[in-house]
Amino acid sequence: MRLPNGEEVRFPVNEKPTSSTVTQTEAGIKPTADEEALALAAAKRDAAGNPVDWRTGEPLVGNPEFRWDPDNQRWVAENPRTADVPEPAPQPDTTGDTKPHPGVSDPEAVPSGLTFFSRGGPRTNLDVIEHGGSLPLTRETIDDAARMAGIDLEGVDVQIALTPDDVTFLDSNGAIACADSVGILLGPASFTDMETLIRTLAHERTHVYQNQFKDVAAGGNLMELEDEAYASEQAFVDAWKAGGGE
Numbered sequence: 001m002r003l004p005n006g007e008e009v010r011f012p013v014n015e016k017p018t019s020s021t022v023t024q025t026e027a028g029i030k031p032t033a034d035e036e037a038l039a040l041a042a043a044k045r046d047a048a049g050n051p052v053d054w055r056t057g058e059p060l061v062g063n064p065e066f067r068w069d070p071d072n073q074r075w076v077a078e079n080p081r082t083a084d085v086p087e088p089a090p091q092p093d094t095t096g097d098t099k100p101h102p103g104v105s106d107p108e109a110v111p112s113g114l115t116f117f118s119r120g121g122p123r124t125n126l127d128v129i130e131h132g133g134s135l136p137l138t139r140e141t142i143d144d145a146a147r148m149a150g151i152d153l154e155g156v157d158v159q160i161a162l163t164p165d166d167v168t169f170l171d172s173n174g175a176i177a178c179a180d181s182v183g184i185l186l187g188p189a190s191f192t193d194m195e196t197l198i199r200t201l202a203h204e205r206t207h208v209y210q211n212q213f214k215d216v217a218a219g220g221n222l223m224e225l226e227d228e229a230y231a232s233e234q235a236f237v238d239a240w241k242a243g244g245g246e
Contacts, residue, residue: 018054018069019172021076027068031075036066039075047223053079055174057120116207116229117175118200121189125167125176128188135191137162142186142201148243149198149236156208157183158201179204181211198240199233206232 024030031039043051043060051060054076064077128134135141137160146153161167166185170178176189177200184204190197206229 018076019071021067021069021078023067027070029068031066035075036077039066039077040064042074043077051077053077057174115178115180116204116210116225117170117173118177118179118190118203120174121176121192121196123189123192124171125161125187125189126171128191129162129167134188135194135197137188137191141191141197145194145197145201145240148194148245149202149240151198151201151205151236153201153205156205159183159185161185161187176200177204179207179211181208183208194240194245195237198236202233202236203229 040051040060044054044057046052046057046059052058053060053064055078058079060077061079063080065080066075067078068074069076139158139160142153142158142160145151161170167187170176170185170187170189176187176192176196178185184201186197186200186204190200207225210225210228
């Protein structure tokens with residue numbers, strides 16, 4: 001990208017995802033105009049290519065707040081913080097951590113392709129852990145959901161995020177689940193209700209298959225992959241409802 005001063009700059013794309021930021025006062029520094037431009041250029045994008053808030057996925061407002069990411073030593077553009085936008089859960093320092101698949105302890109289970117993060121939900125994973133009010137967080141619940149909806153999980157490693165590290169990993173990415181070529185990690189918020197669990201299983205299973213059978217690491221269209229995963233959900237929800245689910 002070209003900065004206001006005319007300098008051509010490339011920004012890193014493989015840094016550790018932002019997990020927390022601090023105010024300019026807390027950081028003791030202020031961004032320059034060029035650094036603000038770079039932060040906007042590096043922001044995540046929606047389907048239309050517009051920059052979004054890394055915490056919520058909402059479009060950035062006209063006058064975003066620039067906060068300091070101490071882990072990556074960079075400025076990040078955010079929407080001004082209000083009472084209804086919670087601070088992201090703190091993420092432990094994972095510098096040098098090559099953990100390939102959250103919740104998978106087998107060092108041989110190294111995935112290829114991409115890690116896809118599912119949608120956020122009305123509740124965080126930590127909230128479900130601390131306050132309950134969900135379906136039972138068990139393999140039996142997963143198997144029941146898959147059976148009632150007709151979701152084939154054969155050969156797919158499905159695990160539940162119950163450790164503090166895994167819950168924090170998902171919440172810091174604003175997700176209730178994630179998937180890669182190894183399998184699926186379901187956050188507690190995936191168990192909010194049966195329809196949410198069925199949609200999440202269908203969605204993430206599609207991402208597992210995409211990683212296994214499509215060359216997603218070669219720069220495939222991520223929006224097309226996400227559209228395909230979202231499109232897969234409704235048929236399974238309909239099958240569940242046709243069988244008496246509600």
